[in-house]
Amino acid sequence: MKTLLCDCNRTMPLDSGAIARTLMRTPGASADGLETTHTLLCRREAGAFQRAAKSTGPGEALLVACTQESQLFLDLNAETAGAPSTDERPIHFVNLRETGGWSRDAKAATPKLAALIAAAQMPDVQPVTTVPFHSAGRCLVIGGADAAQSAAAMLRDRLAVTLLVDEAAGVDGALAQRRDLPVFAGRVTRLRGWLGAFEVQWSSSNPIDLDLCTRCNACLDACPEGAIDFRYQIDLSRCKSHRDCVQVCDAAGAIDFNRAPLVTDERFDLVLDLRDTPAFSQHQPPQGYFHVPQGVRGAAEPKRLFDAVLQLRELVGTFDKPKFFHYQHRLCAHSRNEQIGCTACIDVCSTSAISSDASRKGKAKTELAGGIVVEPHLCAGCGACTTVCPSGALTFAYPGPVDQGKRLHRLITTYARAGGQNAALLLHSEQAGAKLIDDLGRAARVDRSVHGVPARVLPVAVWHTASVGIDLWLSAIAQGASQVFVLLTAEEAPEYRAALAEQMAVAQALLTGLGYAGEHFKLIEARDARDLAALDAALRSAPAQVVAQPTPIVAQADKRATLDLTIDHLSAHAPAPADVVALPKAGAPFGAVLVDTAKCTLCLSCVGACPENALADNPERPQLRFTEKNCVQCGLCETTCPEGAITLVPRLLLADEGRARRQPRVLHEVEPFRCIRCSKPFGTLKVIENMMAKLSAHPAFQGAAAERLKMCGDCRVIDLHSNASEVRITDVPRGTPRY
Template sequence: MPLQAQALGQALGEDLTLHTTLCRREAGQFQKAVKTGETVVVACTQEKRLFSELAEQTEGAISPIRFVNIRETGGWGREAEHATPKMAALLAAARLPEAEPVATVTYKSEGRVLIIGAVDAAERAASFLADAMQVTIFAQGPGKAGGSQERRFPVVAGRLQGLKGWLGAFEVSWDASNPIDLDLCTRCNACVAACPEQAIGLDYQVDLSRCTSHRDCVKVCEAAGAIDFGRDARAQTERFDVVLDLRGDQASPTFTSHALPQGYFRWDGQDLQTLLKVRELVGEFEKPRFFAYKQKLCAHSRNEQVGCSACIDICSAEAVRSDKSRQQIVVNPNLCVGCGACTTACPTGALTYAYPRPAEQGTKIRALLSAYQAAGGRDAALLLHSQEKGQALIDELGRGAQLGVMQGVPARVMPVALWHTASVGMELWLSAVAYGARQVMVLLTDEEAPQYRAALMEQMAVAQSLLNGLGYTGVHFQLIEAKTTTALDGDLQRLCARNLKASSLPSGPAVAARHAVQAEKRSNLELVIDHLMAQSPVMAMDEASRPKALDLPAAGSPLGSITVDGSKCTLCMSCVGACPSSALQDNPLQPEIRFIEKNCVQCGLCAKTCPEDAITLQPRLSLLAERTQVRVLHGSPPYACIRCSKPFGTLKGIEAMLGRLAGHSMFQGAALERLKMCGDCRVVDMFTDENQVRIPGANTPSKSQ
């Protein structure tokens, strides 16, 4: 690698010594460093295990150790001589503290594994697992070779009715409809040979659709008594810790979600890595609880109406469900795989990604861009990728560049590894632009669910419309879909090579933002919008020339206004009661619907709740100061009681009620007039009228009087 120690040191603000064999004859320098107590950054991930073991063997080693790859990401590439600012940025970000620990989800497995599939294949898999786990086979046909005559594993059979759960808690239910009792069967094969319809296979299951009731099998099995066609189909339920499914495409999959539950595996009969993973699942396991949920911010449900269901629609593990009775969503932490797509799609921040938290992720992005700019880097681009397949592609790209068959990662592109590419959305993308990035790219491989791509595209369209509307030119956000290293290499060179014309690069704020990324999604979005507006070329125009608002795409927009049709609205205030973000408010002094636009999340609950169908959503970003202020959407004069003159409703509401009930037989004459009275006067009037009817003339003066 063309490392420039002096330039890197200047960028990082310290003197650097270049070591080229730190894991070999210069290992003593590493051991000396880990005794200082200061954070030690090792710019080599290839020998991570070696360095970790060396630190454990070093007496007095107390320094935290961070690892970062600057070789495949920068040092091995056609533009490596210009990659010093990127290397400085990667080293600076590596020094940051690790993410704060979060709550964990625990799985407990005793090693009870159920293998579903043809008997011959199931027995081969079982023989590989039996020494480490308790194996049960759910027979689904004999397979090509049939089962072993030696009964080595418990076998159950029947019609599979249900399979649900996760590692350590799978519940399997089936109907034991097979006339042959496998516990009594001796596998002598006499029934197989005796059946004239060949309805019995070597899995010892009777195909009842082919059986014509000769019952020759029953006669030859008389000694064992294993066959009984009169036996009722019994519902069976049993729990298992792990499930290995061998059925492939031959049967309907048990789990249809893109992300399979922990502990459930599909096996093609070839890849031994799957069986090795199954063998390891005995004991107690933990994973981070990847999400945090705040019900009070949730825009899912109000008044038994569903507004936002973005998290439910996008979850590839089917871990999120609706609970309208409690006006919220429920996330099953055992099914959650930590993709973070729900937190990206959530417009309110009710669901947030917890590991790492948004503020921690934002700190990393800010550190990268700040160090890159301090080292003299220009036109920074971020490449967000998954830490598994995405990282593998980048590593292959670096090796290809070192061998001279590929270009490698461009000098101004800084890869950022994420647990999952769907875990970061527009508020952090826009923050990156505010901090100085000119491009933010998201790398998709074949591991993402289809709905993730659609959601990311929607968010990119909203963010791009916002930037372009504010006068920032070019395309700032890109989805790169690459399943091969060659495809990734071509896309990066097309989008980010140094030889691109400056005029073709996206523009950004002249002054980088200094605010920290906030924990709350909406707060962070407001801060970054404020900065982008303050630096916007459009906002620099005179007030008469600049637009009052920017239209945004309807799909996925978390920003906008609403319009109220005054000819329909009766000011019943259902919309105010349904609004989860306090964007809609009433006025305690007079009938009015008031609105704060910056609070609106475009969930649609107000429109769905409105009985008059008077509300329309309007995705946009207002450029006026009133965006943060209370404004009146609709108002009406109060309606005064005709008896006591006290206001008790709105003019529009009472007139609408009178119009609808005027022709009703129950509301004629005095009854219709009472609708014009407040509640107290209505009771008094009814009581007075009732007394007049009951005692005729009681209120009429006598002649003597």
């Protein structure tokens, strides 16, 4: 890959020689093109870009170290004769200016700039599966008469608009005499779906059916109370039951006081909701739904309405978005046997895209029962569900953990290779987060009181900040990073903030328990440019202790595998090794199971409920065994246990160099109960005693029948047949099962 550097009119120091030497020692990176540092690549030296564009053939990417003029370079490439198109040869861009070149310690930023270039040179990740949306432009506008008609006027030349005048809006203007659009009145009783597939139900209780009304205005003239206005709805509080309006509307039949409320079900592709209260309460509404409240003055905020109208007008046709997640049912710890365990993903989802599938009802025997259902059309790609998932059943796919892990690894290792120390990763979103980083960099250029992004802080743009979690954070620390910062803006829902805070508390507790000093993980909140001073100060926090020997291992596809490898490395090089590290209860993906042996009957219900094979029996004898490495603290064993004998203990077991958590250990063991007839072991004493106590009052289990409960299955059948003459059908109470 050829790389073009520009110092932006000599406003930032660039040591292209040092950068080139670092990239030559970085596997997979290229120093081609770094022999020259340009000064005005976007203006006077544009010819250098054009020559580079022509010299890079199809399939060979070109990297330009400037995002300010990215559109100009794309246009130049299109106008350059002999240059491959961007479809044949991609052009990548990396921001060096705002991310470090304009900071107060820019002269020390060479290792960071080399790392950013090396990461930008990585090939594009493989595309993911897409989710299709089909919109024919059928748009429902809900609101008061005036507001809805005004919005419809801006949409009707592009969309097939239907008006639903909200009955709760009260007096809000008049309906147009000309009925150019379908107009209804009522209250929305159900609204669900997404772009291209909204299901709307509304109920109308007013005597006038707007669909039948011809706007002849005879009813207005006939009503003695003036209870009808140009909204063509009857004010029932003023109506005195003269019914003159019914008589004058006899031909059209639009007025009927005896009609039951009309319930209408329709499908739409788009919805513009002008009511004060939105139809969707979640932080991220479905795509295709726009809420613009009218406010106290009864008029929508002009800018918000204009933005919504512009977006609605473009939503006609077929659209695709990435399928952001990958779900493995076999790993899911949400439910077993209709018992609920882990609900982390359902609780954190801000779009209500995840629902429980815990019930077996209606399922065929061949179907997998339990687990969750994720609606990809509602998923916004935040990735928070994958971050809080303790088992790795949900994995973020845009990009996946392997590709993201390789990117972070290259950043950290290239930075260290160039002589950088105490690297801090700054994860930020590609939209609002990137804008704040740019704002901070530009502020540092003109304001001496602003430091800018420090030389040790490596910005990493991600699709969403909640999509990177504890496995990649700890992996970065194990690879030599000092800290991981996550920049939160107005884009993040409250659920994401809470989930990230919980996960960071777990990760920090782990490192603190191993003796690593300092704060390794931090959430930085900066909603807009007004918070730049706080962001500037937060990025200059003191570094935390780094691992003595970085690991070369990158993130794995399996979340638990990444965590195991990372924890083993951090424990092996811990400043203060520990056998057990206590973890916070909220969000802990590791832990032990404590069993009250006085209560436990070894019924093994917990074994059948455990989705991760952390709990197991012993076919040879009555034992309950536990492998701590597999436990995800989902709580299914705790909720399933009929005796309430199980308690979860969030912790990380590191004894014996981690072997202790990998080896099964016995939690409870008893001597087996032996058949009173043949002495064959079956069940346990406590199980037999409990069974006999519960059946002691049942008439079918008295005398010899009660003794058979102490026999194994074979002896029970033999004894029953050998004493068949003693059992008469009349002795068995009606309704008792025949054995």
